[in-house]
Amino acid sequence: MSDFIVRQPCLEREGAFAGALCSAEATGLYGVDRPGVAWDWMKQTGQAPCGVDWVRPLVADAWMRCVEDHALPTGLDFPPRQRQSDGFVPEIDAPSRAASGAVASHLSAMIYDLGSLLDDADVTLLLADAAGRVIHLLDSGRRIWAGGMQMARIGADWREASLGANGVGTAALLREPVAFAGKEHFNAALHRCATAGCPISGPDGGIVAIVGVICDRPDAARLLLGFLKVARRLLEASLFERMSCDGFLLRLRCGDEAGGGPLSAGRLFIAQNGRVCGADRDALDILGAGDAAAILGKDAAATIGVDLAALNAASDAADIVTLVARGGGGRAVAAEVHRTAKRRSAPTVSSGASPAGEGAPRHPANAFDGAWSDSVLDSALRKATGLQERNISILITGESGVGKDHLVRRLHASGPRKDRPLVAINCAAIPRELIESELFGYEGGSFTGARAKGKAGKFVEADKGILFLDEIGDMALDLQATLLRVLDSSEVTPIGSSKPIRVDVRVVAATNRSLQEMVQKGAFRRDLYYRLNGVQLRLPSLRERPDRLRLLAHLFRLEQEALGVTETMCFEDDVWRVFDRHPWPGNIREARNVLRSSIAVARGKLIAIDDLPVDFLQELNADCPGAAEACQSASRDAQCAQQGDETSFDLADWEARAVRFALASSNGNIAKAARNLGITRATLYHKMARFGLRSDKRIISKR
Numbered sequence: 001m002s003d004f005i006v007r008q009p010c011l012e013r014e015g016a017f018a019g020a021l022c023s024a025e026a027t028g029l030y031g032v033d034r035p036g037v038a039w040d041w042m043k044q045t046g047q048a049p050c051g052v053d054w055v056r057p058l059v060a061d062a063w064m065r066c067v068e069d070h071a072l073p074t075g076l077d078f079p080p081r082q083r084q085s086d087g088f089v090p091e092i093d094a095p096s097r098a099a100s101g102a103v104a105s106h107l108s109a110m111i112y113d114l115g116s117l118l119d120d121a122d123v124t125l126l127l128a129d130a131a132g133r134v135i136h137l138l139d140s141g142r143r144i145w146a147g148g149m150q151m152a153r154i155g156a157d158w159r160e161a162s163l164g165a166n167g168v169g170t171a172a173l174l175r176e177p178v179a180f181a182g183k184e185h186f187n188a189a190l191h192r193c194a195t196a197g198c199p200i201s202g203p204d205g206g207i208v209a210i211v212g213v214i215c216d217r218p219d220a221a222r223l224l225l226g227f228l229k230v231a232r233r234l235l236e237a238s239l240f241e242r243m244s245c246d247g248f249l250l251r252l253r254c255g256d257e258a259g260g261g262p263l264s265a266g267r268l269f270i271a272q273n274g275r276v277c278g279a280d281r282d283a284l285d286i287l288g289a290g291d292a293a294a295i296l297g298k299d300a301a302a303t304i305g306v307d308l309a310a311l312n313a314a315s316d317a318a319d320i321v322t323l324v325a326r327g328g329g330g331r332a333v334a335a336e337v338h339r340t341a342k343r344r345s346a347p348t349v350s351s352g353a354s355p356a357g358e359g360a361p362r363h364p365a366n367a368f369d370g371a372w373s374d375s376v377l378d379s380a381l382r383k384a385t386g387l388q389e390r391n392i393s394i395l396i397t398g399e400s401g402v403g404k405d406h407l408v409r410r411l412h413a414s415g416p417r418k419d420r421p422l423v424a425i426n427c428a429a430i431p432r433e434l435i436e437s438e439l440f441g442y443e444g445g446s447f448t449g450a451r452a453k454g455k456a457g458k459f460v461e462a463d464k465g466i467l468f469l470d471e472i473g474d475m476a477l478d479l480q481a482t483l484l485r486v487l488d489s490s491e492v493t494p495i496g497s498s499k500p501i502r503v504d505v506r507v508v509a510a511t512n513r514s515l516q517e518m519v520q521k522g523a524f525r526r527d528l529y530y531r532l533n534g535v536q537l538r539l540p541s542l543r544e545r546p547d548r549l550r551l552l553a554h555l556f557r558l559e560q561e562a563l564g565v566t567e568t569m570c571f572e573d574d575v576w577r578v579f580d581r582h583p584w585p586g587n588i589r590e591a592r593n594v595l596r597s598s599i600a601v602a603r604g605k606l607i608a609i610d611d612l613p614v615d616f617l618q619e620l621n622a623d624c625p626g627a628a629e630a631c632q633s634a635s636r637d638a639q640c641a642q643q644g645d646e647t648s649f650d651l652a653d654w655e656a657r658a659v660r661f662a663l664a665s666s667n668g669n670i671a672k673a674a675r676n677l678g679i680t681r682a683t684l685y686h687k688m689a690r691f692g693l694r695s696d697k698r699i700i701s702k703r
C-alpha cells in the first residue's frame with residue numbers, strides 16, 4: 001500500500017510543494033480509507049500531512065504534535081515511552097502520585113459501577129490521571145489485545161507524548177473529549193482499536209482524571225465518545241455531591257419562572273466570601289460560562305449578578321434569587337438558595353486547574369497522599385451502608401477469601417450500628433444439633449448438657465446490632481424454616497421457653513456457594529433466599545480484579561508492617577508478572593499468605609521468584625514461562641534437597657528459610673512453628689541458635 005502511494009504522483013504536489021500530500025478530493029479517489037492512506041504516506045515520508053482533507057483536522061494536528069513536538073517515530077508499532085530502568089512497582093505507584101487518593105478512589109468506585117453497564121460490550125473502561133497514566137482499568141483488556149498487554153494495564157502511560165495520538169492521552173492534552181478510530185491513531189499498535197477519552201472536572205473546574213474506553217472495533221469510536229460524555233456527567237455529578245462549603249448552594253432552574261416549570265438543573269456553590277467556589281457542568285451551561293474559569297473563583301455579584309445580601313435574604317425567606325447568565329444577552333436564571341455548612345470530615349475533591357503533562361504545577365489535592373483505597377471494597381461498603389440504613393437484607397457472595405467477612409467488619413465499624421454488637425456465626429462450623437441453641441438460646445436445664453442458667457442466643461446478643469450469618473449455604477434445611485420465621489417476626493423463642501423475645505437485628509449473610517443453584521436443586525429454601533437476598537453484593541475474585549497489582553502492593557505494605565519489617569522491601573519484575581498471571585484461587589487470603597511467606601523467606605531487600613512458595617508457583621498456568629521455569633527450578637531444588645545433593649542446593653540455606661518462614665507465619669510462637677515444621681521445640685531452639693534467629697518478630701527484619 002505504501003509503495004503504491006509513493007508511486008502515485010496524484011497524491012503528491014509538484015514543484016515547490018513536492019513531497020507534500022495533496023487534497024483527497026483532488027485525487028478523485030473515493031471510497032478509500034483516507035486516514036489509512038494518510039498514515040501510510042506519513043510512514044513513507046516521515047512527515048505529518050498538513051492542511052489536507054485525508055484526516056480530520058483534530059487528527060492532523062495530533063499527528064503534527066507527535067512528529068514535531070514529541071519527536072515520535074512515524075509508521076511504527078512502538079511501546080509507550082518509559083524509562084527502561086522502571087521496574088514494576090514504580091509503574092504501579094507512579095500514577096497514584098498524580099491523582100488525589102480520595103478523588104481517584106471515589107472515581108475508581110464509580111468506574112466499577114459504570115463497568116457493569118458494559119458487561120457484554122467487550123470494551124475496556126479505564127480511568128487515567130489528569131496527564132493520561134492509567135490508574136484503574138476494568139474488564140477485557142486482555143481479550144482485546146493479546147499483544148497490547150503493556151498498554152492495557154494499570155500504570156501504563158497513555159500520554160500523547162508517550163504513545164502517540166490516542167483517545168486518552170490526547171483528551172488529557174487538549175482537555176476535551178476526543179475519539180480516535182483505527183488508523184487515526186499515530187501508533188500502529190492501536191490501529192485495530194477505537195479509543196476515546198473524556199476529561200473529568202472537579203467542582204472547582206480543574207481536571208481530576210480522564211475516563212477512557214478502548215474497544216477492538218475501530219468503527220465504534222463515536223459511540224464510545226457518546227458513552228463517555230454520559231459517564232462524565234455521572235462522574236462529575238457524583239464529585240459535586242461530595243463537595244461541601246460554608247456558604248450557599250444554588251439550584252438553578254432552566255427556564256424563567258413562568259415557563260420553566262418544575263425542571264431544575266445545575267448547581268453551584270457560593271462561599272461566604274461571595275465568590276463562586278463550585279459549579280457542575282449543567283450550571284456552567286445554563287449560565288453560559290463556556291470556560292469554568294469565567295465564573296469559578298470569581299465574585300458572584302460581578303459575574304452572575306447576585307450578592308451575599310440577596311443570598312442571605314432568599315435563604316431566610318425560602319425564596320428564589322435571579323442570576324444573570326453571561327451568555328445569551330444577560331438572560332435571567334432563577335435559583336433556589338440553601339445555606340450550607342462545610343462537612344468537616346469531608347474529603348476534599350478540589351482538583352486545582354492543573355494542566356496535563358509532566359512538570360505541570362499541581363494543586364496539593366493532586367499530590368499522592370500515600371493512602372490506598374480498595375475501590376471494590378469502598379463501592380461495596382457504600383452500597384451496604386445505604387442498604388443497612390434502609391433495613392434491607394444484604395447477601396454477600398464471592399469465592400472463598402475474597403473478603404466477605406472483612407467487608408462485614410468494615411461495614412459494622414463504619415455504619416450506624418458501630419457502637420452496637422457485631423455477632424458472627426459460621427453456619428458451617430457449628431454442629432447441626434447445636435445451631436438452634438446457638439442462634440436462639442435456651443432456658444436453663446432445657447436439654448441434657450445445657451447450662452443451668454440458660455444461654456442467650458446469637459440473635460439476642462446481636463440485638464440493636466448486626467448478625468452476620470457466614471456460610472449460610474451450609475445451613476440445614478429444617479433450620480432454614482425456623483430462621484425465616486425469626487427474620488419475618490423479629491422474635492426469637494429460646495429452646496425450652498414459650499416466651500418470645502423481640503429483637504432488632506440487621507442480618508447480613510454471606511456464602512461462597514450459589515444459593516440460586518441450591519434453590520433450584522431444593523437444597524436451599526426459596527423463601528429464605530428471597531428474604532436474605534434483599535440486595536446481593538458480589539465481591540470479585542482476585543484474578544477478575546483489574547487493580548489486583550495495586551491491591552497486592554497495598555497488602556505487601558500491610559504484611560511488612562505486621563511483621564515489623566523496618567527496611568523497605570520490593571519484588572523483582574518477574575515476580576509481579578507472576579502475580580499478574582496467577583489465578584489466585586485462594587484470593588486475598590492466599591495473597592496475604594504468599595506475601596507474608598515471601599517476606600519471611602527472602603534474604604535481601606529484593607524478593608525473587610524462588611522466594612515464592614512452591615505450591616503457589618505450581619498453581620500457575622503453564623503459559624507463564626518465567627514462572628513455570630521458576631516452579632521447575634524450585635521443585636528441582638526441593639528434590640535435590642531431599643536427595644541431599646548439596647552441590648546444586650544449599651541445604652542449610654533451605655532449612656534456615658523454612659525455619660524463618662515457620663516462625664514468621666506463627667508470629668513467633670515456638671510451639672506452633674515447631675508443630676508446623678514437624679520437629680520438637682528443643683530441635684527448633686537448636687536450629688534457631690544455629691541460624692542466629694530470635695523468637696520475636698525481629699527474626700524477619702533484614703540482615
Ligand SMILES: Nc1ncnc2c1ncn2[C@@H]1O[C@H](COP(=O)(O)OP(=O)(O)OP(=O)(O)O)[C@@H](O)[C@H]1O
Pocket residue numbers: 374377398399400401402403404405406407511512555588589592
Ligand atoms: N480489602 C482487604 N484488605 C486487606 N485485607 C483483606 C481485604 N479483604 C480481605 N482481606 C483479608 O483476607 C483474608 C480473607 O478475607 P475474608 O475472611 O474476609 O474472606 P471471605 O471471603 O470471608 O472468605 P471465606 O469465604 O473463606 O470465609 C482475611 O485475612 C482478611 O483480613
